[in-house]
Amino acid sequence: MKNYRRYKTKIAAAITAALMIGCTGDFEEINTNPNDPVVVPTSYLLTQAQRNTLAQQSYFTTNLYAQLFAETQYTNTSRYETEQASFDGFYQGPLADLQEIIDLNTNESTKESAEVLSSGSNANQLAVARILKAYNFQILTDTWGDIPYKDALLGMENLSPAYTPQSEIYTDLVSELKAAAAQIDAGAGVEGDVIYGGDMDLWKKFANSLLLRVGIRMSEANPDLAKDAITSALAGGVFENNDESAVFNYLSASVNSNPIYSHFHVSNRTDYAISNVLVNFMKGVSDPRLPVYANPTENSVEAGTPEYVGELYGVTQAQAGATTNASISFLGDYWKESPATAIIIMSYSEVLFIQAEAAARGWASGDAEELYNAAIEASLNYYGITDEDVINDYIAQTGVQFDAGNYKKSIGEQKWISLYAVGHEPWSEWRRLGYPVLSPAPAAVEGRGIPLRLTYATREYTLNAENVNEAVKRQAASGTLHMSDAVWWDE
Secondary structure: OHHHHHHHHHHHHHHHHHHOOOOOOOHHHHOOOOOOOOOOOHHHHHHHHHHHHHHHOOHHHHHHHOOOEEEOOOOOHHHOOOOEEOOHHHHHOHHHHHHHHHHHHHOOOOOOOHHHHOOOOHHHHHHHHHHHHHHHHHHHHHHHOOEEOOOOOOHHHOOOOOEEOHHHHHHHHHHHHHHHHHHOOOOOOOOOOOOOOOOHHHHHHHHHHHHHHHHHHOOOOOHHHHHHHHHHHHHHOOOOOHHHOEEEOOOOOHHHOOHHHHHHHHOOOOOEEEEHHHHHHHHHOOOOOHHHHEOOOHHHHHOOOOOOOOEOOOOOHHHHHOOOHHHOOOEOHHHHOOOOOOEEEEOHHHHHHHHHHHHHOOOOOOOHHHHHHHHHHHHHHHOOOOOHHHHHHHHHOOOOOOOHHHHHHHHHHHHHHHOOOOOOHHHHHHHHHOOOOOOOOOOOHHHOOOOOOOEEOHHHHHHOHHHHHHHHHHHOOOOOOOOOOOOHHHO
């Protein structure tokens, strides 16, 4: 994008200079198209980048892999049929826009322009762009492993980027988030910010909270760096209540409604429901979030005995089709019937779960059990469950109480529930912690296990063969990359 814009500007300048010979002095004013600006306010790019960041997240695919959702008709995804997937949308969408913000705020010819400075101080724009780049790149590498990173986003300067090993990406994510948080200054907050409305104090907390996520994700693969990241994040300041959670605020208009509402009401599809795996788990511990996460079946409501029944997970298309829509529970009205419902990017509850695990590992101060209980309460509160008796009764159950002897199980199960419909996170945390114990889809294609990654699209092998083959060689002992090959932090 940046190279195209610069090329366009140079050509336009050359043509203008040639035509101005013998022309009147007001030629430029007369021939400037106000609807085709060469430079736009960076606030426009930020809004678009944030919106596209959420649009690229595979809510349905990754929640299917985590067995939180199930398919009602076409069960291909929950049976792990397709291994390959393209990551082009991330690079061409949010990452390209964020890189353009960085370029415009560092280029000497643009960083002092009105179009740039009207959108916030240079330092604050750079910080926000770097934080969101780190967020996107973590999703990318957690999904595909080694990806174009160090050589990415260079436009025409490098059309065949090398793939950076995931371990190196994680090291750089730690550095980037630390630097971005430190870069935030007292200047004007960013404009075009749908997440925090330009509140730079909250952006700093978001950067540190993401640093927590990065740290805990590599807790087994690189414990020293993980501990350093977590210690730094906590010292810098992380989310302290639900109001500080990072969420994307949608609008009621269908073009800007949340993706779950849009799927059911704009696209008019009914192919996803809450899974029987999650419904049965939540019923087993009388989870008060179930009426929020799901609607009772239509048949049970008509009979006057509301009941929650999850769709069978990972079965054949014929088996899924044998159950009628009226006999299963779809996603709750909170998402499905509310176009303006915000989608969580990172929650206060997640931050508390990470702190609980860090305390259990001896990497941070605080009582692991108290932090774990606070994480559950924060999740319940977020969904409007505030009755102390209800909360205390839920936490006191044998199946919910914190088990210090197996903290991974306690945290893994409750974190899994709390991350319902939160992008890639429930799948990533299940891979890392191994809890709850999930069985592969009963009708899995070729007897495959639950996916541990996605593999590279054919397009990569066609356009960047040497680099993608080198990445595959590093990651696959068999010489061919499959869904069953764990990413670096999960090995």
